[in-house]
Amino acid sequence: MLSLNGVFAGYGGGSVLQGVDLECGKQSITCIVGPNGAGKSTVLRVISGLLRPSKGEVSMDGEPIGHHAPDEILRKGITQVPQSHALFPAMSVHENVLMGGYLIRKDRKLLRERLDRVKDRVPIVAARAQEHAGNLSGGQRRMVEIARCLMLDPKVILLDEPSLGLDPRSLAGVADLIHELHQAGTTVLLVEQNVRLGLGLATHGVVMEGGKVRLTGTAAEIRDHPEISSLYLGGGAGPRVASGP
Amino acid sequence: MTHLVQAITLGLLIGGVYALMASGLTLIFGVMRIINIAQGAFLVLVAMLTWWLWHETGIDPILASVVTTPLMFGFGWVVYRLMISRIRGSSASMSVLLTFGFALVIEGVLNVVAGNKFRSATPSYFEESFRVGEISLPKAQVFGFLAAMAVLGALYFVLTRTWTGRAIRAATQNPSGAALVGVGATGTAALAFAIGSATTGVGGSILSVLYPFFPASHYDWISRLLGIVVLGGMGSLPGALAGAAILGLAETLTATYGSLGWSTLVFYVVIMAVLLIRPQGLFGAKLREDAV
Numbered sequence: 184m185l186s187l188n189g190v191f192a193g194y195g196g197g198s199v200l201q202g203v204d205l206e207c208g209k210q211s212i213t214c215i216v217g218p219n220g221a222g223k224s225t226v227l228r229v230i231s232g233l234l235r236p237s238k239g240e241v242s243m244d245g246e247p248i249g250h251h252a253p254d255e256i257l258r259k260g261i262t263q264v265p266q267s268h269a270l271f272p273a274m275s276v277h278e279n280v281l282m283g284g285y286l287i288r289k290d291r292k293l294l295r296e297r298l299d300r301v302k303d304r305v306p307i308v309a310a311r312a313q314e315h316a317g318n319l320s321g322g323q324r325r326m327v328e329i330a331r332c333l334m335l336d337p338k339v340i341l342l343d344e345p346s347l348g349l350d351p352r353s354l355a356g357v358a359d360l361i362h363e364l365h366q367a368g369t370t371v372l373l374v375e376q377n378v379r380l381g382l383g384l385a386t387h388g389v390v391m392e393g394g395k396v397r398l399t400g401t402a403a404e405i406r407d408h409p410e411i412s413s414l415y416l417g418g419g420a421g422p423r424v425a426s427g428p
Numbered sequence: 429m430t431h432l433v434q435a436i437t438l439g440l441l442i443g444g445v446y447a448l449m450a451s452g453l454t455l456i457f458g459v460m461r462i463i464n465i466a467q468g469a470f471l472v473l474v475a476m477l478t479w480w481l482w483h484e485t486g487i488d489p490i491l492a493s494v495v496t497t498p499l500m501f502g503f504g505w506v507v508y509r510l511m512i513s514r515i516r517g518s519s520a521s522m523s524v525l526l527t528f529g530f531a532l533v534i535e536g537v538l539n540v541v542a543g544n545k546f547r548s549a550t551p552s553y554f555e556e557s558f559r560v561g562e563i564s565l566p567k568a569q570v571f572g573f574l575a576a577m578a579v580l581g582a583l584y585f586v587l588t589r590t591w592t593g594r595a596i597r598a599a600t601q602n603p604s605g606a607a608l609v610g611v612g613a614t615g616t617a618a619l620a621f622a623i624g625s626a627t628t629g630v631g632g633s634i635l636s637v638l639y640p641f642f643p644a645s646h647y648d649w650i651s652r653l654l655g656i657v658v659l660g661g662m663g664s665l666p667g668a669l670a671g672a673a674i675l676g677l678a679e680t681l682t683a684t685y686g687s688l689g690w691s692t693l694v695f696y697v698v699i700m701a702v703l704l705i706r707p708q709g710l711f712g713a714k715l716r717e718d719a720v
Binding site: 231233252253254257258262263265268269270271272273274278281282283285286288331332 | 594
């Protein structure tokens, strides 16, 4: 469904991504794990069009999208929830979610339907409608961010570190929501520092290191891989590796 | 007591006009982080154009804004596309240099075309006043205030009730977040600059009646406007309203109880005092610390 072939991309001349090959199957939850600086978030920025690849191709259902502007990528059904600071802090929760439907603003009926559906799915949208988004807690903000991207009824959701800064209860709420989206047929690509949580949620896993994909497989395969288990999950499953990246 | 009520009323009337003039500056800064030093020159340019229209056709100067506002909208759009867009992403100081240069160009052109002399549009009601009990309200200031409030109301409506306004506010608060929902940065910035410039279409027309002006008057105006937006909080519209009201009141109260010469100085003293306590200005964005 979504694939990257030999993608190079970076900031200010240098390439963070050094030839990334990645495949996300339809209705899968793929989790990218890897150390800081591996290029995980950069992959998401390239897919959502915020960063253009210098080489290689990104495609969705076989159609190249690597050089599209962010709004064109949104129209293809790919939305992103970045690591932090995605909301408009001085706008109300209602307005923030409404802005998620900016591209369908001319179809008022569709807009209203989507808003109602999002309210049903993410209760905080109705419960805190008039509150300024900047006054929400980290967990509440993350829910509103996801709710906002649902306004376009996306085929693919890109989630960057959904667990960042969340307490266990908020985390469970976010995990449930991701699970529900998957059940409803949405493809999810997420980047997660919390490897145990990420691979626990995911159907597939990708390990990145130094701007390249080092390992791919089902989430269970990645979780049980001796090296991964040792490096990221605190060991136990296999032989320990002498030196890490 | 009558003196006090009179001073406060006049202060608020003038403050309303200042608010309109400052709203464009703060809107442009909010969306683009561009400090448009030429906003004062835009005002004087419109004042000159209004004076000329009034002088040649006898049209009411404040009503002339029906002509000058769309003109300034188009002017702002073109200036953004041809000039300002080239420094997008540069520091705010770069915008100060560029727009200061542009202000000097406008001043130079006005000097050549219209000459370096004071002008003022003086419609028939120029020296008339409304009387409410003991209070006397100069008609020109009342009409200017009403026009300013009407435009500010329209601006508020556009910003809060339309998709264009939401897109502008979204881009003001979080440019990358706006891109993620499909708000194009360039189009929104051009629109905000055009709207910000259009406010001078009305502001300049009012200025032509209330204050004598000449090409170099823009230095005085941009100082006041910058003072207002810094006091209110850069980029905040409610802040511009509050800052403008404070400037208006500081001027009339000082002129009533002190002397005219001190009236502007008092405002700048107030700015310094406020900034010592609240460096972000009266309405500078401060929500939760970790919000954008």
